[in-house]
Amino acid sequence: MEKFICIHGHFYQPPRENPWLEEVEFQDSASPYHDWNERITAECYAPNTCARMLDGEGRIQKIVNNYSKISFNFGPTLLAWMKEKEPDVHDAIVAADQLSQQNFSGHGSALAQVYNHMILPLGNRRDKYTQVLWGIEDFQHRFGRKPEGMWLAETAADTETLEVLAEQGIKFTILSPYQASRAREIGARNWRDVDGARIDPTRAYLIKLPSRRSISVFFYDGPISQGVAFERLLTSGEKFATRLLGAFSDRANRDQLVNIATDGETYGHHHKHGEMALAYALQFIENNKFARLTNYAEFLETHPPTHEVQIHEKSAWSCSHGVGRWMADCGCNSGGRAGWNQGWxxxxxxxxxxxxxxxxxxxxxxxxxxxxxxxxxxxxxxxxxxxxxxxxxxxxxxxxxxxxxxxxxxxxxxxxxxxxxxxxxxxxxxxxxxxxxxxxxxxxxxxxxxxxxxxxxxxxxxxxxxxxxxxxxxxxxxxxxxxxxxxxxxxxxxxxMIEWNKVVAHYAVSSIFRPYSANPKIFMRSFEQEHREDFSVGKAKLAIGRTKVTHEVTHESAHLSYAVIYLGEHNLAGGVQPAQAQEDYELLKKELEEAFQRADFPEVIRRIDHHFHGSNYSLKSLFKDEQKKVLYQILSSTREDLENRYRLITERYAPLMHFLTDLRADLPLALQTAADFILQIDITRGFSAEDVDLEKLRKLCAEGKARDVNVFDEDLCYTIKNRLENMMRDFAANPENMSLLRTMEGLTDIVRTAPLDLNLWRVQNLYYEMLQLAVPKFRAAATQGDVISKDWMNLFLSLGDHLAFEVNPLEA
Known part of the structure; x- marks a missing residue:
């Protein structure tokens, strides 16, 4: 009897793009990240491309790509976003599928997914067909091969859905054990009732379809999958592996497959460092030869179904009422407030x-x-x-x-x-x-x-x-x-909802605060500037123009004219309308310019209102991302004024605050607030400075740690993370830059002792790559007595130590 293990991760986020912009706008709830896609990528999708393997002292020994050893699927809409915003992560996932083909007898571990996570049993047959076809086509476009398996949204299935999969050449899918109704050995007459998850999940099954086609299905192990997702099984990689191995039956006189399926976000997003527990479990199983890692396609080739199964029609993995969760107030919810219902x-x-x-x-x-x-x-x-x-x-x-x-x-x-x-x-x-x-x-x-x-x-x-x-x-x-x-x-x-006027209003308003090229592209719209004039009087600005806008998706075009006046701070007014006749446009320019040059700004606003027939746009007309940038720019003087006032308070009462601190007495709230505000500003600037003053920064961080104040928050961590990532990229591109290496070594020494929760996976990845690429060259030169190379090696090893790498072997 041979033992096989397959771990499947369903990696998915719903499409979050504004339907009219085709872009994900800023999401406050994901702060300090731009949006939830970016945040979950940093916490899960990316770390699983480079999971850390640690020694007994918690030092990094090696970095592995988890995707190459497991089964996985990614939502096509998520991968489309990732290809544009996080191309390195996208490409690492594709590379993992290629590597998995070497690991698993030519069978890639990636599965396709129905295109936008539609609950197919609730769709009509035409939508079922297109969802599957688009999922297959997207998969082939990214992974360069035909998919063997497909993940159904929420594992929701019925006979017609399975018919569509089989019709389009899909060999297998994965279902919940609770979806199985009855099973029997192929060729046998009598069915066995397996309702209530009593199906044996250690083998593949065949479903014979009315069309005379068939499709194979795997039922994941419910209890272990539940343990991974909700019972903190990922707190220990060895504990995780032991639980998997404990699912094999010594009574079964045949090869067995222990397989689990969970949301992929379990490994890193829902459970911090879950990707490390996964990596350790996989290594623990492989190194000790407790079982053989496989994927579904490889196992199916060598272990074709000997049993057939029938499923509950319109059933899914996250609803005990079939597919009620997506059509009725069935009782399934995410733990909302008492008294709420889902009758909507x-x-x-x-x-x-x-x-x-x-x-x-x-x-x-x-x-x-x-x-x-x-x-x-x-x-x-x-x-x-x-x-x-x-x-x-x-x-x-x-x-x-x-x-x-x-x-x-x-x-x-x-x-x-x-x-x-x-x-x-x-x-x-x-x-x-x-x-x-x-x-x-x-x-x-x-x-x-x-x-x-x-x-x-x-x-x-x-x-x-x-x-x-x-x-x-x-x-x-x-x-x-x-x-x-x-x-x-x-x-x-x-x-x-967005129409032509609103798009041009965004362009016109934002152009007051940032320069655009002659033909910019903004949110799937390309702009062709036909005419523009800018005027300024003191802080006031006036822009008048005509532009042709083309929708990059539908290829529809429109010509519009605009005028915007900015009077400082948040005071802005503008108008947009379909481009008028040339003589009317010339009259508009003449009247606005004359009034503006006289600094008769109320008259300018009245003229805009008159010519644009009450069309009224302001800073509120900006789309979220640009609005955030402009407001930050506008508030710069306000921030500077607040900083000066808080700094004056902090400096004036510094002796008193030190005295109270020595007595272990609480500071008055007003003084605490002022001191924390200034300390955080100084630390943030210290890390962001072009020429970092390491000693000053070290003292500031030590002060924050000693005072145990709330300055090391998510925003500061995000700033530090980005600075170190940028520095490490520059260093990887130019390893001879000793000054940059010395600064990074100093910064990482500071952050490792500060109470910071940093996600440095990109920095560590680049360091790991340099271990293979740059270190041999410098080590060889250092061995032959080159002083600069010896200094480089010492600094580089120290940097690795600060980044939690096990570096002793390099010194030998």
Whole structure:
């Protein structure tokens, strides 16, 4: 009997992009990171590409890529974000799949996933097909091979879903043991009831489908998966490994597979350092030959199913009521407040289903005018999503059109495709998973629906919004102020909707505070400056211009004119409208310039209001990220004034504060606040300075540690982390820079003794790479007596010591 172990991680985050910007905007709750994708990447996705293996004293011995030894899937929408924002992590995940093929007999460990995490049993067959097809195409685009297995969102399955998987060549999927209904040996007559997770999860099973196709399934070990996710099993890698090994049965006279499946975020995000426990468990099992690591595809090839199984229709892994969590108030929730209910789930789904069904005949009719096969074009559109370069878009249009399209028709086709893309995105499962309809995940899916409504108005000239919001009104919020889905649509969705004027207003307002190139690209819109004039009087600024804007997704264009006046601080007014006739534009310029040069700013504002017919834009018109930057710039003088006042207080009462500290007496709150504020500013500046004063910084950090004050917060840690990462990148590019090495050695010596919770995985990764690449050269020169190389080695080894590396072997 041979023992096999397979650990599967389902790595996924819902798409968070603003549907009109195609960008993830700043999320306060993820601070100090920009957004939750970035934060979870830093805490989980990236660390698993470079998990630390420690010695008995907690020093780093080596760094390994966990993905190459486990089974995993990543959401396509998450990987699309990662490819743009964290390309190194994206590429390391792809590389791990290639390495896993060497580890597992040519079978890669990556599985595909249905495209945007739609609960397929609740979708129609057409959406099921496209979700699977897009998932496969995205996988092939990234990993360079066809997927053998596919992860179903929430493992939600029914017969039709499995038929679609099998039809498209998927060999297997992974399900919860609670989804199994009955099983039997292939060829046997009688079925055995395995309801209630009584299925044996140590083998593969076959599901025979009505179409005469079949698909294999693996049922993960429920108790161990539960232990990993919720019972702190990852506090010890050896404990984790022992629990896995304990699942083998000595009574079974056959090869066995112990396999578990959890959210991948368990390893590092939900459980800090979970990736290290995973890495240790894998090494512990392999080195001691307790079992053989494998992935599902390799095991399936050598151990084809000997038993068949039937599953509960419309069942999933995180709902004991089938798929009720995504359609009803079934009782499943995430532990929300007492008295809350999820009665909003059913009317939300009914509203979205109504919207989908309303646009279907409209799409088919309009699509038939332009396309050979509208639904076939939707399936093929994934190739455009993966590559939006104009040549690829033109190729798609040429292949799908039923005649040579003019420019207007091309825009219509692309809008039809985007309408269908958002009609699927609005079914992303997270919209129903949590407790309250006003939560960010549910607002996100309603925003996708609003984009569908907007596109339908533009393409079909049908206003679907009134009926849709009427249906949403039946979805009652648990929060009285939010009332219902219609109120939430008005409060949180409508303000996010973007039209041409709002995009140009953002461009015009932000251009007052930052220079743009002649033809900038902002949020999937390209701007072609047709005319612009800037004026200034003292601190006041005036900008007047005309621009052509082109949507990079739909290729639609518009010409607009704008005028913005800025009077300092937060005082700004502007107007935007479709470009007027040249003589009207010249009159606008003349009147605004004359009034501005006279410093008659109220008249400028009145003229803007007159020419732009009451169109009124301000700093509130900026999208979140730019607004945050501009406000930071505006508040610079305020911050400087506050700092001067707090510094004066701190310096004036310094003797008193020292005296009180010596007596171990509490400082008055006002003095404590002022002193902490100044200390944190000084420490932050010390770490950020171009020429770091190590001794001064060391004293400041020592003071903060001795006073045990709250200055070493997340924001400071984030600043230090970024500075060290940038320095390490520069050093890796130029290892001969002794000054930089000396500064890094000093900084890391300071941070290792300060009460800082730093995520230095990037810094440690670069150091680890230099151990292999740069050290041999300098060690050889040092051995032959080169003094500079010897100094370099001593500093580099000391840096490694501060970064928690086991460096003694290098000294030998």
């Amino acid at each position: 789930r059913a009317p939300l789904r009914e509203a979205l289903d109504w919207l989908r069904d309303q646009i279907t005949p409209l799409f088919e009719a309009k699509g038939a005018e332009l396309l050979k096969n509208p639904w076939g074009a939707r399936d093929a559109y994934v190739q455009v999503i993966l590559d939006r370069h104009h040549a690829n878009v033109d190729k798609f249009l040429t292949e799908q059109a039923n005649h040579e399209l003019n420019e207007t028709e091309k825009v219509q086709v692309l809008k039809l495709m985007e309408l269908q893309r958002h009609a699927m995105l609005m079914y992303t499962s997270c919209g129903w998973f949590f407790d309250e309809i006003s939560g960010i995940e549910t607002v996100q899916v309603i925003q996708y629906a609003a984009q569908v409504i907007q596109l339908a108005q533009e393409v079909f000239h049908e206003d679907l919004e009134p009926t849709f919001t009427g249906l949403l009104a039946k979805a009652k919020s648990n929060i009285p102020d939010h009332q219902d889905g219609a109120c939430i649509y008005t409060k949180f969705v409508k303000p996010a």
